[in-house]
Amino acid sequence: MRPFEDADAPALIEAYRDATLRRFTRTPVGDAEEAAHWLRLQEEGRAAGTRYSFAVLDGAELVANVALKYPTPGGETAEVGYWTAAPARGRGVAPRAVEALTAWAFATFAEGGLRRIDLLHQVDNPASCRVAEKAGYPFVELLPPFPPFPLDGHRHSRKWLDEPEPRRSE
Known part of the structure; x- marks a missing residue:
């Protein structure tokens, strides 16, 4: 894992280009201009500590991409996205990245x-449920739709000093 670089734009x-990835993400990346915008957002977020x-x-x-969304620097909660x-x-990349992050x-x-x-994650994304469980994030609650996401969602959480459940074989 490393911070994103401008050279990552083509990748x-x-x-x-994957429809599944686009379905569950908010910021489009379809060309060089959109990739530069996405990379700039990552850099600005890092500089701001958010x-x-x-x-x-x-x-x-x-x-893969894995991110800590830390809405309030110094706050008690943050969110992981990936x-x-x-x-x-299917290679266990996401659970390992979430664990490392x-x-x-x-x-x-x-x-x-x-x-x-x-x-x-939205309820129609069972793969994210599996990633959460494999990364030691137990299910906590069902959430109502929250724009821009139109469906109910799941909240999985890890608390400081919690040890993840032993990983099952992939």
């Missing part, structure tokens, strides 16, 4: 007050 465009987005690589290949490029799905987030921000990280 982002390729990843976003979003820490990482490229997940397998060798030189971009296989996507996996279509060719990397979770460990990093608590190591970096718990002293400043971070106590809980939420993983949110």
